Amino acid sequence: MRSKVFARRFVAALAFGVSSTAALTPAAARDLTIALSSNINTLDPDKSTTVGTDLSVAAHIYTPLVDRGPDLKLRPGLATKWEAIGDTAWRFTLREGVAFSNGEKLDAEAVKWNVERVLDPKTGARNKPWFTAISEVKAISPTVVEFVTKGAYPDLPDQMSMFLLMPPKWTAENNPSIAALGSGPYELVRFASGDRVVLKARKDYWGEKPAFDNVTFRIIPEDSSRIAALEAGDVDLITAFPTSEIARIKAGGKAEAGSVAGTRGMFIKLNGLKTPFKDNPKLWRALNLGIDRKAINDGLLDGLAQVSACQPLSPVYFGFNPDLKPAPYDPTQAKKLLAEAGFANELTMDLEVPTGRYIQASDIAQVVASQLGEIGVTVKLREMEFGAFMNKYIVAKNLGDSAYFGLGWPTLDAGGLLNFWERENPQSYWDNASFNEGAKAARSTNDAAKRTELYRKLTKQLCEDSPSIFMFFTPITYAQSKGIAWQARGDDWVRAIDIKTR
Amino acid sequence: MSFFAFLHRQRANWLGLLGAALLVLLLALALAGPWLGLPDPTRGDLRARMMAPTISWAGLGVHPLGTDQLGRDILSRIIAGSRVTLTIAGSAVILGGIVGVLLGLVAGYFGGWYDRVLMRLVDIQLAFPLMLLALLVVAALGPNLQNLIAVLALTSWVRYARIIRAQVLTVREREFVQAALAMGAGHARLLLRHILPNVLTPALVVATLELARTIVLEAGLSFLGLGIQPPAPSWGRMLADGRTYIASAWWIITLPGLALMLTVLSVNLLGDWLRDWLDPRADRH
Numbered sequence: 001m002r003s004k005v006f007a008r009r010f011v012a013a014l015a016f017g018v019s020s021t022a023a024l025t026p027a028a029a030r031d032l033t034i035a036l037s038s039n040i041n042t043l044d045p046d047k048s049t050t051v052g053t054d055l056s057v058a059a060h061i062y063t064p065l066v067d068r069g070p071d072l073k074l075r076p077g078l079a080t081k082w083e084a085i086g087d088t089a090w091r092f093t094l095r096e097g098v099a100f101s102n103g104e105k106l107d108a109e110a111v112k113w114n115v116e117r118v119l120d121p122k123t124g125a126r127n128k129p130w131f132t133a134i135s136e137v138k139a140i141s142p143t144v145v146e147f148v149t150k151g152a153y154p155d156l157p158d159q160m161s162m163f164l165l166m167p168p169k170w171t172a173e174n175n176p177s178i179a180a181l182g183s184g185p186y187e188l189v190r191f192a193s194g195d196r197v198v199l200k201a202r203k204d205y206w207g208e209k210p211a212f213d214n215v216t217f218r219i220i221p222e223d224s225s226r227i228a229a230l231e232a233g234d235v236d237l238i239t240a241f242p243t244s245e246i247a248r249i250k251a252g253g254k255a256e257a258g259s260v261a262g263t264r265g266m267f268i269k270l271n272g273l274k275t276p277f278k279d280n281p282k283l284w285r286a287l288n289l290g291i292d293r294k295a296i297n298d299g300l301l302d303g304l305a306q307v308s309a310c311q312p313l314s315p316v317y318f319g320f321n322p323d324l325k326p327a328p329y330d331p332t333q334a335k336k337l338l339a340e341a342g343f344a345n346e347l348t349m350d351l352e353v354p355t356g357r358y359i360q361a362s363d364i365a366q367v368v369a370s371q372l373g374e375i376g377v378t379v380k381l382r383e384m385e386f387g388a389f390m391n392k393y394i395v396a397k398n399l400g401d402s403a404y405f406g407l408g409w410p411t412l413d414a415g416g417l418l419n420f421w422e423r424e425n426p427q428s429y430w431d432n433a434s435f436n437e438g439a440k441a442a443r444s445t446n447d448a449a450k451r452t453e454l455y456r457k458l459t460k461q462l463c464e465d466s467p468s469i470f471m472f473f474t475p476i477t478y479a480q481s482k483g484i485a486w487q488a489r490g491d492d493w494v495r496a497i498d499i500k501t502r
Numbered sequence: 503m504s505f506f507a508f509l510h511r512q513r514a515n516w517l518g519l520l521g522a523a524l525l526v527l528l529l530a531l532a533l534a535g536p537w538l539g540l541p542d543p544t545r546g547d548l549r550a551r552m553m554a555p556t557i558s559w560a561g562l563g564v565h566p567l568g569t570d571q572l573g574r575d576i577l578s579r580i581i582a583g584s585r586v587t588l589t590i591a592g593s594a595v596i597l598g599g600i601v602g603v604l605l606g607l608v609a610g611y612f613g614g615w616y617d618r619v620l621m622r623l624v625d626i627q628l629a630f631p632l633m634l635l636a637l638l639v640v641a642a643l644g645p646n647l648q649n650l651i652a653v654l655a656l657t658s659w660v661r662y663a664r665i666i667r668a669q670v671l672t673v674r675e676r677e678f679v680q681a682a683l684a685m686g687a688g689h690a691r692l693l694l695r696h697i698l699p700n701v702l703t704p705a706l707v708v709a710t711l712e713l714a715r716t717i718v719l720e721a722g723l724s725f726l727g728l729g730i731q732p733p734a735p736s737w738g739r740m741l742a743d744g745r746t747y748i749a750s751a752w753w754i755i756t757l758p759g760l761a762l763m764l765t766v767l768s769v770n771l772l773g774d775w776l777r778d779w780l781d782p783r784a785d786r787h
Contacts, residue, residue: 079765223745223746224745224746224747224748224749227749228749241746242571242746242747244552244571244747244750245746245747245749245750248749248750294546295548298548299548299549299551299573300548300551300571300572355727362732362743363571363743365732366546366572366732366733367548367572370544370545370546370733370734380731381731381732381733382644383645383727383731383732383733384727385641385727387642411740429744
């Protein structure tokens with residue numbers, strides 16, 4: 001009797017199994033594992049401004065007002081449309097009926113509460129600088145919210161693409177650093193700092209259903225371990241490894257690899273506040289001509305970097321100046337200029353190199369040092385851990401002669417990036433009255449045409465006078481398993497929602 | 503006793519002799535390095551980066567051990583790196599040895615408060631992870647040759663102090679010391695003429711073992727980027743640079759790793775043999 005029942009069940013199970021594989025294959029659980037190179041420090045989207053790790057993970061659970069798609073253009077998120085009201089306000093129209101997964105409403109009041117949370121000193125929000133120019137948030141109706149700003153704030157919608165909205169009640173009762181609950185396509189299953197974050201798809205998500213049911217972010221700092229994990233099939237997507245490994249991964253046949261133009265510009269920042277670089281544009285120009293960017297790009301980065309057009313912006317930024325061209329490599333002219341600047345015989349300078357942050361930084365710095373050696377400049381390398389460097393650079397305001405440094409601005413707007421050369425910015429190390437005024441003027445209007453014109457002037461000036469040597473935009477390298485297709489992007493976002501199955 | 507008779511008597515300790523021979527070879531290479539006609543270890547050719555080793559039965563080839571990620575010759579970098587490593591480790595061991603022996607002498611000979619304070623200091627330092635101490639000091643003072651030597655000496659003096667103190671405690675009570683004391687010898691004369699020569703043997707053994715440990719510690723600091731600054735070559739740094747390319751260019755990390763392993767192994771073998779050979783109680787073959 002018993003065996004008969006068993007047999008019947010077995011047959012039924014078999015039949016079900018057959019039918020399910022026939023009819024329900026697309027519904028089978030689809031898992032995705034993404035490997036990150038740095039730790040996730042917090043799940044609280046207001047306590048981090050690091051897009052590549054913390055915000056990328058949080059963006060699965062929380063949603064922004066405005067979303068930046070893989071084509072690097074803004075698209076509707078929670079807001080369906082947005083417009084500038086004069087020079088001092090932005091109005092967003094929200095989707096109707098969106099709720100957090102605990103049922104709390106995501107309406108204009110919730111948006112207002114989120115901004116107030118950031119501005120409240122007790123929160124200790126890291127993204128507060130994005131909001132200090134906002135004087136008031138008005139909930140005009142449940143679906144219309146207006147940001148009143150102190151002056152013009154032209155890139156406010158861009159900045160909102162990095163602002164993830166949290167549920168007011170839940171946030172007050174929980175610790176959002178280690179727990180998370182939002183309105184996004186995924187919900188948190190497990191967060192083990194230093195190891196992994198496990199997410200699963202929400203059943204009642206209001207937007208388009210994501211392609212994967214379970215998403216895991218794993219922290220694997222070592223480049224070679226990340227590549228090995230991909231080739232072993234343990235992870236599906238890895239980024240940020242040396243360009244030389246692309247060909248090898250492709251040749252291995254187990255995964256696909258490639259790269260896209262990045263949006264982080266690398267440059268050598270000269271300390272324009274002290275000798276020898278203070279008020280010495282000739283010396284800057286000499287060094288600018290003494291670096292063979294093409295040789296570095298071809299030799300170390302397999303030609304995948306995009307050489308900077310003598311400005312901190314790449315063509316995807318608003319305000320890019322198409323009239324400027326990359327500096328040529330001209331050691332003879334460089335030597336001549338060096339002599340005119342008063343360093344015919346010898347110039348010795350320190351080059352500080354933060355480690356563990358920028359792709360192949362140490363190798364690139366060593367090549368720069370040897371190239372400058374050819375024109376008679378002795379470069380002494382000073383490597384230091386990234387945190388220690390930032391301390392010296394921003395907190396102690398004690399930059400050495402120069403540093404190999406990179407800057408990108410996820411709003412892809414000239415405003416955010418060019419301000420780093422304005423005197424009042426702690427990272428400036430340059431004091432040029434006309435540049436300071438120009439930057440201020442460009443910030444005072446929301447008018448795109450006027451801003452374009454002003455930024456053209458500023459980039460031109462940076463190219464002619466600035467104590468920074470613009471190098472290139474490092475490529476974002478990536479490799480993926482053959483079952484998925486990541487819409488590779490040049491900014492730092494790494495999100496499962498940009499991945500489709502194949 | 504001729505050299506060959508010595509070798510013959512030491513034949514049972516062939517491992518120790520092997521260690522000594524390897525170390526002598528390494529020292530010779532390190533000293534002769536600049537005159538071997540090898541390529542400049544700090545200048546690379548980007549067009550010749552990550553070239554596989556060319557050594558074979560037919561000959562050495564252009565880059566016998568290949569080139570690294572900046573196209574620099576690995577053989578010349580290993581040899582130049584050995585100069586750096588041996589200079590730092592050797593100086594640190596000697597400096598730490600001098601300080602440690604002197605403090606050990608003082609603690610053992612005078613006893614009392616000197617002893618108590620010094621030995622508690624030793625306890626504190628032994629309880630503190632040496633790598634962490636080294637990391638902290640280098641991070642605070644900045645990485646350069648002098649700081650590295652100082653920090654490695656700082657991690658090394660305690661072992662000498664401990665062992666020398668114990669030796670002094672036994673030697674101090676021996677008749678010849680008492681006799682010298684009775685004849686009116688001063689502290690300095692007693693310590694330097696009568697006690698020091700009798701406690702130096704164990705210090706020598708400690709020194710060899712410390713040398714091996716210091717080499718590894720120096721490589722560790724360089725690996726973490728706190729060693730001597732590039733482009734000057736050092737083994738730990740070469741390991742750190744090579745780990746990213748372990749799958750595509752194994753020689754960048756493997757060959758300096760082998761050099762490091764062989765060096766530490768030979769120093770350890772030499773140390774073991776010295777310990778046996780210098781121990782009066784051991785049976786001397």
